[in-house]
Amino acid sequence: MNRNEWKQMVPGLLGIASVAIGFVAWALIQFGSPREAASYIQGDRLLIEPRMAWVGEGQAGEGRQATFLVRNRSNEPVTIVGASSSCSCVLTDRLPIQIPPGQDRSLHVEFHLDGKPSERVEQSLTYITDYAPQPTIPVKIAGRVVEPSEPH
Incomplete structure (x- = not known):
């Protein structure tokens, strides 16, 4: 490309960059993150963070805590x-929990690391809601089983 062609492209590129920066700024102000904004645009009204909770390392059978924030x-x-969960190793808060419009609630989970040492353990948990457009909210919980003598 020659110099004149580049000069003609600059206004268009600046316009695209301005729109992208504007979207990111709007997403941060309204939702806290571009990912939450994208979920909202796709129709999700119940937003959960994180979607994957890492509970760290622990010995087999050890309970670890995870917290999910539902908006x-x-x-x-x-x-x-x-x-509902993919195993019996997940215990949740007492439910039901009501979340008023525009508010959020923390949901606490105890995850028991069941597996062999050095094994990464991952389980699915699905929260069930009374909100017809979004009756379920899926999340994952993961951790790593270590030998009893390994520090964690």
Whole structure:
């Protein structure tokens, strides 16, 4: 490309960059992150962070805590009515928990590391809601089993 062609492209590139920067700024102000903004744009009104909780390392059978923050971006109260998991090694807060519109609630989980030493353990947990447009909120919990003598 010659110099004149580059000069003609600059206004368009600056326009695209301005739109991208504007979107990121809007996402940070309104939602705290571009990922939450993208979820909202896709129709999700119940946003959860993190989607994958790392509980660290521990010995087999050891319980580790994870916390998920659920934000209700709908215009109505939403109740987390229950949860289901891929194993019996996950225990959740007492449910149901109601989340008023525009507010958030922390959900606490105890995850028991079941596995062989040096093994990464990952399980799925699905929160069940009374909100028809988004009846479930899936998350994952992971950790690593270590030998009893290994520091963690």
